[in-house]
Amino acid sequence: MIADQSLLRTGPGALSPGSAVFACRPDQTRGRLKPEPESPTRSVFQRDRDRILHSGAFRKLKYKTQVFVYHEGDYYRTRLTHSLEVAQIARSVSRTLGLNEDLAEAVALAHDLGHTCFGHAGEEALNEAMRPYGGFSHNDQTLRILTRLERRYAEFDGLNLTWETLEGVVKHNGPLLPELPGHRLPTTIREFQEVWDLELGTNPGMEAQVAALADDIAYNNHDIDDGVRAGLFTLDEIAELPPLDGIIAGLRDRYPGLDHTRMIHETIRRMIDLMVTDLIAETRRRIAEVDPRSAAEVRSAPRALVAFGDGMREHDRVLRGFLKQRMYRHYKVNRVTSKTRRVVSELFGLFMAEPECLPTEWQVDLAAMGASDDTSRARLVADYIAGMTDRFALAEYERMFDMESKT
Template identity: 75%
Template sequence: MTAERTVPFRAPYASDPATSRGRRVAEAESATRSCFQRDRDRIVHSGAFRKLEYKTQVFVYHEGDYYRTRLTHSLEVAQIARSISRTLGLNEDLAEAVALAHDLGHTPFGHAGETALNACMAPYGGFSHNDQTLRILTHLERRYADFDGLNLCWETLEGVVKHNGPLLPTAPGTELPATIRAYRDVWDLELHTQPGAEAQVAALADDIAYNNHDVDDGLRAGLFTVDEVAEIPLVRPFVEQVRARYPGLERSRLIHETVRRMIGAMVEDLVAETRRRLDAVRPGSAAEVRGADRAVVAFSPAMAEAQLPLRGFLKQRMYRHYKVNREMSKCKRVVADLFGLFLAEPECLPTPWQDQLAALGGRDDMAVRARLVADYIAGMTDRYALAEHTRLFDMDAKT
């Protein structure tokens, strides 16, 4: 019996490692860890996870050392997901694994990099970070002798791919992203169903983390003031609480005390609404959660509505701030320049990538070549992409 089986409280609708659907390539079980603990550990030790340290959340890495990166964001999501899962009696290890993996497919420079790479890849099936995450987990991580990827459990892969809900084409004529579509044909992740409860928790933990921590980073960057963000109904009572209790509190502490209260309120709302939904549905298993007609993990309608003005404020005052726009404009050009050069001149790729292209027989197949170039660029950190751009486009730079 592993340590996982000694957990004193587990809801009947939680994912049980003892009944996992297993791994695509069979492996002996660990004597000391459950299969979901093992998945979490493989994600943490992966190369793609380490690279998140120098991948943009909102601010490019050289803007400052104290802003969130994809790595710190993923750790914060995992902490929130684990805490919520413990309260609800879910499998904390699975929720943590999904949370830690959910952003692995992001390009350098965040959503700006993804937008640029998707435009470059439009003739070749497009690019999405969620699809790239699955590609990393099942193909691009090459560490193990017996398989490509990390050979994660069905529940972990399903949770990563579907953490935002059932994954189906959204309009007539649209298709699923290439990797997800191809993987569905070899191992069915039941894309039409709801994700497991742990993945649902991870998705909303992501919302909680980025809404609140983007407020923190935006304030610290001077993109808006405490008084300005306090005009938002969701934020106002917490600013007033802190100011009333701690008159004259220094600004950095005021920001932290406000943000942590907001996180607490959102977590408590999510737990209360989820319990209400669970009481209504009364699922007896993880399979019944997947078969429900809607998510069982959710914010209350009031909290979901209250977040909209905050998101609108952040979109206008932070994500579209002219200073951020200028940086992101430069970043998009970096990605487009790199893609165009490598697609036209694959002999400029590093030798290991040229070897992969030759093994795929893709030097004369533009779709194969484009996907490999996209893999190379998507795997770059911000600073590596900037350095690679300098090496290739600055005549005075050393190659």
């Protein structure tokens, strides 16, 4: 049994923020790669969160696709609104479990910084183009942004975040396999690991685990919201999926004649609440089973401690399958993603063949790393394209391929 029975209390605010013995504590941080004086008014994790919020990469998420390209409608999610929703859920769950809210929020806000324009379609196209040069993954690109590409500070590249935040971002979906025959770590993660050991084979801290599940909760539920609003499927169709069947039936009994917009919102908020409640209950059960006494014991635990129960995991699997078939593979979405893949592929091919077409500041960087190195050039071109917003990528494509366009 767990020694501290207060960990099993239920209800909002069951533990004060950061009070659990297994929470990551700012006064026990492993520090920053480049030591610097800390703020007298903010903890190290608050400072990490603020640096992420003020970064250029975070602002650009406003015009990066979640599922729908930005110009398709003002009410659909973007990477920015998604990241804010993930942070809200992660913060609330962390508070209830007595974890460090600031660290959970920092990981949640940073977790999608490395996504390309045009969502997963853009990432798939860029990964295919980069296959001869080590491939591309948004998680690896996030670490590149946080440690190299953000250039705001006089004394270092990147944001110089704490070990705990970087570890949480890199491992928020779980441990990374060691390099094996036929399997290599992504380029930036592998190179950074040689400089600063993120203990890739262990669990992340609980705050990062919370951020990962908050991502799943926000992603699935808000894709349902966007999918219904876009007319890709109806409320009646999702009403056949448990536990949405019970939620929607209950709403129709309680609020007969409720208008469509309110019905969607009430459905989504209840589904989020159900998933969060299940997550907290299962996590508390696992905490009681393992009884971790420190963040280090969380990392060495035999499995993740933050999780859904078996029933909710099955519901989540069914819901993901429905969304894959009815939304992500819908012909209207496929038509747009087909176009956007071509945009990314053709821009990559052009800039690789004619790097002199890159903006001046990127040509300066290319010259500094050696223009004759194909792999370095490919990585720089990938950085340029991955950093584009949807609208900038479309405009750049027009500038490069439309003879009538002004450069």
